[in-house]
Amino acid sequence: MEASSSPAGGSLADSLKSYIRNEDAWRLPAQADASGAAASGAASAISAHLALSRWAVAGIGAGLPPQELSATTPADSYTVGVNLRSTDITFLHDGRLTYEGRVMPGMFQVTSPGHSARAVFHAACDVLHLYVPQAVLDACHREVSGNESAVSVLIDDPAVSHDPCIERLGQALLLADEAFTSFGQMYVDSINLALVSRLLELRMRSPTGGRPGQPKMRKSALPKWRLKRAVDYIDSHLAEAIGLEDVANAAGLTRMHFAAQFRAATGLRPHEYLLRRRIECAQQLLADEEYSLLDAAQLAGFRSQAHFTTVFKRMVGSTPKRWRDTQDAGA
Known part of the structure; x- marks a missing residue:
């Protein structure tokens, strides 16, 4: 899945290839395209610090052996993984088994700062990774609450969950009816910020730290x-x-x-x-x-x-x- 620039008038899927870069290694943020147009307006200072990459591997289970991968999230940011296709996975957080089995599109996982993740993919996979600095979460929280002295917000549930809103936002990054050429970066930045907003909304609905809207699995x-x-x-x-x-x-x-x-x-x-x-x-x-x-x-x-x-x-x-x-x- 090669990233390439898209011609004017191309489909959204083509135009986004310049903005959603492929990762060279699992959960390693791809370098942003410096030539892309940055988002403007009130949200620009926040969205400019968000990075989005895509990790996709075909052929696992159909010729390629399972892939075992590991990564540690930086001490000052979160890694949000949003699944784009069904696959079979074994996922460990800080060495402890968190999920094993089939994951469907729209299922997501958040690894908080300084924690490790290890995954074994037993089938072809396609995942979006959004990298969110702690400072961005705190800035969003302060803006919504209107409290400049609000304590740092923490998303500390590593469970694999499903949320229809996050699923739709993942789809919105990949598919739409109109092409984006001049405004592609602004579009992607806006969806990235919407994803962060949704994660904060789910966190605020779950004061006990459990999975909001989900059964007790x-x-x-x-x-x-x-x-x-x-x-x-x-x-x-x-x-x-x-x-x-x-x-x-x-x-x-x-x-x-x-x-x-x-x-x-x-x-x-x-x-x-x-x-x-x-x-x-x-x-x-x-x-x-x-x-x-x-x-x-x-x-x-x-x-x-x-x-x-x-x-x-x-x-x-x-x-x-x-x-x-x-x-x-x-x-």
Whole structure:
């Protein structure tokens, strides 16, 4: 995935390649393009200190062995990882296992200053990393609270979580209907600042330090072996009609107990997880010119083209046709 400058009038995905740089090493901020136009206005002093990079590796699990990577966050900043595609991962924070299993697009993790992270990717991965200095968090907090003497804010929950707003912001960095050429850097800086704002919002909603808006996963998450049965069943029956009871039976639980524990383990309701897997399947099919839009919809398990288009646009940010055209243009 090479970063390159985009011609005038190109797609957003092309234009952003100059602003979202690829990392040479995992969680190592890529150097910003000094020629990019800086954001202006009240937020410029804050957004100018945010760095955004992308880490993507293809072929893991399909020829390449799992990749084990480690990094330590600098003493004065945070590393925010936002997942862009489903993958299988083992993640450790300060040497302690934090997450193991399937992560879906929109799931994120925050590593606070001075702490270490180690990850083993068992499948192809694509992650955005936003690097946020502690001073930026504090400046945002002071601006919102109106208290110039406010104590330093701390985000100290290293758990892997899911938030729909952060998922949409990640999509917004990659996909849009209009091209950005002259204002691309301002656009990216604005989304970066929105991500920081959302993280602070979630932190303010969670005074006890738990995961805001998320179930208490430690006590009620679906055991790994049951989760694997459920995921394997879904993956092998995508083209068929799948009901909650079907997946629960595969995991060996009743519908009620399965749904709650599945959401605790993945951050998603079973039906939402199923839709995401179907969309990912459809994307793989759409990348092959052999399949029509209707073929992709049906083989991914959608019973109507209209439903397929609606779900695809909600999750990916564009219609199936426009997404395919973008892939073809970038080939």
